[in-house]
Amino acid sequence: MFPEDVISELEEIRSHYPHAKAAMMPVLHVAQQQKGWLDQETQAWVADFLSVDPIEVHEVVTFYPMLYATPNGEHVIHVCRTLSCDECGARELWAHLKSKLGVERGGTTSDGKFTLRAAECLASCGTAPAFLVDGERHESLSLDEVDALLESV
Ligand code: FES
Incomplete structure (x- = not known):
């Protein structure tokens, strides 16, 4: 499933917890870094x-x-779905991105270029709406600016 150095890293993580189950989040993060996503086989291995x-x-x-x-x-787009963003433009941003990309939340465009996902609060409530593109945060952009950003990646 994983190379030896990753297994060693996972064993080290697991050893820091009194119960192996408590290591689930950090183990899953490492597994996801390795595989890109957590398919059924990886979940069963974990x-x-x-x-x-x-x-x-x-x-x-x-x-x-x-x-x-x-x-x-x-590329992965995470749009904040938490209250401040929801009240300050995220609904419009969601609608715009769904329409522009032709996908629902969790979906991937037919050309495989973008996946649209939800995120919880991104700690940018004061400059809502906030979203990430490949982990980089963007805040309070107009829909035209969002389009320009996506065309640049
Ligand atoms: S609610 Fe969206 S960044 Fe906090």
Whole structure:
């Protein structure tokens, strides 16, 4: 599943917790860094590694928006869905991006270029709406500026 150096890293992480299950989030982050997303095979491997039921891993993977149970396109857009952004333009931003990209939340464009995902508060509430493109934060952009940004990546 993973190269030896990654297994060693995961074992080191697991050793820092009194119960293996408590290491689930950092283990999943490393697994996702390695694989790009957390498919069923990877989830099952993590469950075995942490001695938990596979459904427990699946519940965590599908609960947190920054963990991916489906593959991503070339670029990932995370739009904040939390209250301040929702009240300050994120609804319009969501509608614009869904229309422009032709996808729903969680979807990937037909050319595989963009995946549109939700994020919880990105700590930019005062400059809402906030979103990430490939992990880089953008705030309070007009829809024209959003279009220009996406055309530049
Ligand atoms: S609510 Fe969107 S950045 Fe805080």
